[in-house]
Amino acid sequence: MPVTLHRMVDEAAMRRPDGDAARCDGAGLTWQELAVRVNGVARALLDTGVRRGDRVAVLLGKSLDVPAAFYGVLAAGGALVPIDPKSPVEQISRILRATGATRLVTEPGRRKTVADLLAADVDLSHTIGLEPGDTGSVPTLPWSAVDQLASDRPLVVNVGGLDTSYVLHTSGSTGEPKLIRHTHSSALAFVEWAVETYGLRPDDRLSNHSSHHTCFATFDFYAAARAAATTVILTPAAMLMPASLAQVIEGERVSIWYSVPTALVQLLLRGNLEERNLASLRWVLFAGETFPEKHLHHLRARLPSARFSHVYGSTEVNVCTYYHLPEKDAAPSPLPIGRPCSNTEALVVDDALEEVTGGGTGELLIRGSTVMSGYWGDPDRNRRVLVRRPAPGGFDDIYFRTGDRVRTLSDGNLTFAGRADLQVKVRGYRVELEEVETALLGLAPVHEAAAFAVSDGEGSSIVRAAVVVDPNVEVTQKSLLDGLKTSLPLYAVPSEIEILSSLPRTPTGKVDRKKLVAALADDGETHA
């Protein structure tokens, strides 16, 4: 078993040199070609003085450069910080500052973003992927020069399993992103589980649907590498146009699919599946939110060759439980989140962290080798969520508090029972309602703000908000929405903002969300 993620590239290149490592938009990159490019990126980074553990940010759209950049950072001994290319500049600067990443691997199409980052005084010492002249006084190396650095000489870099592999970002309630640190060991523990559970093999072709800063991508790329299989990187255009997406799945003979349910629902409703042959699909994995039952039922009927697996976890723990839908029979309702993965202990506890027995509802704690090592630079939060309590055998060990409420069914499967906080899921993305409120309050005319979620009727949530504004300033919903787009990712921007003269309050003075939702959301079931 490899000790580091990038070691898997060398192994796959020996095992299957001419097999495709990745495909994107009709083009491919073999494992041998990838190994050479990884070597080039690593050398370029080492030339800039990267040392073991230094954070290196990667800001790329969907392309064949993604795996080269990812493994190149790791092979140089760096800690990868993949950035969501949909993030506004403000959010990207926060991530770079908080992680201390001063090197950025990017592409020519993002020169404006990089210029904006430099204008915002972000400390970048080197960039890779831009042309000289694009970055002012910051040294840069274009991709063409990176490729020339590659050689067969092995890199002598000492990296161990407990070194940081990557730092992923998700929504945080204060507006500061949560930065989740994984090691090579925690990533590989997940990879081993995935390869074994889904029987991944060299002829498999795994979809990469999600943005590469998410934990979904750890499956799409790293589990594929462990099996010397192929990752089919889907372009945003294909993801937005379901009929085109179905053509790509057929043409690329995708065998393993992993995404949020929303993407599969779009494929079912607008993918023209009756005219496609998708018999290559053997596993369909979905996670992140509820799959509406009627759609799941129809999709299973459309894809008779595929087994379906409901996967549960979070960026902090990779995947921690899973439920394979029965091969022939109808799926139970609601769909359980299943049983713990082979290397995971799942414990349901009450507020005092004592185990809840007899099928009662409680918070889910996770202990296992796939759990993150902690939030980057946030010791207070780490103390709150990585707690010590007795493990089987009587010694104390570290458990991760998921914040998810679950209960154990009589057959031993776990079922999801809601969140303990104000986190909601919008098309699979985590959104903290407090973050939306913080962003609203950051707009000059906004005096008070409250965000809430309503159901979209398809298993996902829609964020809405209400504000009280300065009566002396002319404010429209449009001007508020435009303002939010500079600080929040698009999926977190409310679909509607009501401008009210006051917000309903509880006797203690807190915003009364229940009353607010009842007054404004007459068209959907509420989540918070």
Added chain:
Amino acid sequence: MMVKLMHDDRPVNPAGIQRRILDFIGEELIAEGLDIGPDDDLLSGELLDSVAVLRLATFVDETFAIGMKPTDFLVENFQNARVLAAYVVRATRDRESDG
């Protein structure tokens, strides 16, 4: 070439359709002050999200009454305002020859 619209009998050429599409995107889907042209990529994933793309599709379908089908959700029909306008012209012609 002139295409007759079904709902208001106002003849509109492809350039006019393109203008209305760009106006809708500018006014409803993207932040004020962002400039967008007929060849700008609507499907980069960074300008419009999936909800905005669906709103655009609904606007086009209702405004030009083309009877959009699920099978029309193709990259080649939506990549930019120019090809989207051309698709509206084709769909209108198909509809008129059907009816």
